[in-house]
Amino acid sequence: MSVENAWKEKELHGRYHNILNNDENIDKTATLSWLTRGGIFPETEGFLCAIQDQIIPTRSYLKYIVKDGNIKTTKCRMCNKGHENVEHLISSCEVLAPREYTNRHNNVAKILHIEICYKLKVIDCKTPYYKYNPKNVAENNNFMVYWDREIQTDREVIHNRPDILIFDKQTKEITIIDISVPAPANIHKKEKEKIDKYLLLSEDMKETWQATCVRVIPIVIGATGEITKNLKRYLQVLDQPFGIHTELQKAAILGTCNVVRKVLNKPAKEQEK
Ligand SMILES: [Zn+2]
Known part of the structure; x- marks a missing residue:
């Protein structure tokens, strides 16, 4: 791995850590308690950490971080309106709002x-x-x-x-x-x-x-x-x-993992018309 990639990866992994440390309104101990007391499957735990660190294959991630040439747009694959990044998928997509967020x-x-x-x-x-x-x-x-x-x-x-x-x-x-x-x-x-x-x-x-x-x-x-x-x-x-x-917290986390899994099950590449 090149130095630049290694640095980038480190930066991405540190993102969530920074949010937790810099937001004075967050109760850090309680926020991290699901890791020790939540009884969540290791697979889900890993997936949630990836969501928190924003290293899941959203279109924005694929296009700008992975630099996947097949990804031509960062428009959300669900609503085709917002930019498909983690924040959009977990809280702002109008297609996911009526059922999944509800x-x-x-x-x-x-x-x-x-x-x-x-x-x-x-x-x-x-x-x-x-x-x-x-x-x-x-x-x-x-x-x-x-x-x-x-x-x-x-x-x-x-x-x-x-x-x-x-x-x-x-x-x-x-x-x-x-x-x-x-x-x-x-x-x-x-x-x-x-x-x-x-x-x-x-x-x-x-x-x-x-x-x-x-x-x-x-x-x-x-x-x-x-x-x-x-x-x-x-x-x-x-x-x-x-x-x-x-x-x-556990119910919120499981809900979010379900939403993101559902999105990622759809191909990221635009369908040929
Ligand atoms: Zn959307």
């Missing part, structure tokens, strides 16, 4: 829903998330938990359908929870976005539901398993142990 998001949301409902004694056993069908409304004498349900409001509120909503019937407190699995670089931005998104709904519900308090909790897991420093606090508010971040 499934990944819902799996993370289901794990949280199960834990919340179990803690509040709204359900009495924990079903594995991949077999779990959340009820739109689950309740007991003390709590009501909504799943992906539109909230009736007095004023017009565009964002009126959070992933999960908890109503405490005794204290009249409302907790709005919204989940996101964005590109690693966007995790902090996404947390803020989610809080702003439900501001109007919070205000409206305070009046219409005569709630004593409405809080918005963003649960954001990076597409390749990144954990923000805020997650611990948010899980605490939900009365959940921080340890469940490994489960949430």
